[in-house]
Amino acid sequence: MPPRHHDIADDLRQQIATGHLQPGERLPSETVLAERYAVSTVTLRHALAALQGEGLVEKIHGKGNFVRRPLRKIMYVGGWGTLDPWTAAEPALRVTVRSTTVQAHGHLATLLKVPVGSSLAELSCLSLEGETPHGLARTYMPCDLVPAGLLDDDSAYRASATRFAVLSLTSAAVRESVCARPPTPDEASALRIGPASAVLSLTRIATDSTGRVVEAAFLAFPGDRVDAVFTTHHVIDERQTQG
Template sequence: MVDRTSGVPAFRQVAADLREKITAGQYAPGSQLPSERDLVETYGVSRPTIRDAVNVLRTEGIVVAEHGRGVFVRPPASIQRISRNRLSREARERNEGAFLADAAALGFTPSSSVKVNFEAADNRTAGYLDIEPGDEVTVRDRVMRANGLVVQLAVSRLPRALTRGTAIEEVDTGKGGAYARLEEAGHLIGRFAEHVGARMPTPQEASALQVTPGVPVITVTRVAYGQDGKPLEMNDMVLPADRYELSYEWEAD
């Protein structure tokens, strides 16, 4: 029952009570909450108010609703820990790129689909790649799957001048991936930088990554620089935050 004199909105009281029962283990991970109509009777409020309360927990990612089945306590997702030393040249020579390296290390069956096209650079792209806005760039748009489930979106952009006549403009870049083709063309990679942020997914990203509402995405923009310091490639990656953790390591001095 809710306290009508506290000044706290009823739906927040209900949400807080349910949240407490979940964290206390009274509703275990994976278990079903009472139906909305049952909660109406338990708390003595109308159904829209119960729905407001449940929606609070949904946007917090604590529960998921399944149409026709019920509302369930979301079990903690298994997290893939990815460390960044995977980008060594040695690893690139062994296999077909960073994502397949992860797959090998983590033991899942990888697959991906790629679209290649050519665009004029927008301001952001031009800034990262140190070219003029409007210059032609090669765009590789990838959807990566683990055991059939989409786990990562990546859009890679390179100055067209670097990719002409190479397999980077093909769907299949061949053994070692795009980085290997760059190095064969004489563009040795000297340095990587990654810029990491987080935000809520766009509707398209949410459906592509099959994340439930309330789960943010991690955004990573990786820039590969040549040994002369010139940018060779930028790669915008979008990862579901409930399935990934990124690790970085460096010497203290």
């Protein structure tokens, strides 16, 4: 006989599929649902965890469990560190920005090729559609390279949803490393996903014409909420074509 939480998950899944539970609707409290199904709250949470893992239910800390609205993917444009303007410009999409100053240490100092303890500007960006997060980015730049006014509250950066992970517009080369992995605890909390969910993780390193690293960005997107596009431009040697 299947475990009881499977039956509960099947019942709630059916209610969502048939529209009895609408997108955005708050589910009854876990205590009420446990009483309704005559199970313990532990069993009930196993059922909800299964639905959360399937993307049918979203748990918002301090508010409860909600039927997740159909997810729309955004597009990350590789090489530019931007979100596709066609999707990023949608009124429902917004980016929150938080800035601070930190000291370079460990892996961060190595990536930016700066002495340990150097001052860095840090921008943390969170892309949201309504209350649903779509992407998280943390971007770092040596403080002596930060353009005047960039970190001000009224800077143009904060008004632009498309420059999601870019501080400098003067980089000559960009190197991006991409992988799929489980989220860190901080990422899972910020993106409101389970620890077993997969994120698309990008590390973006930009250098100027002298080879100096001007910024490093770490991006994480829930795997079911983003498409990433990378374009390669081939340089044609005109001497060969004319030969």
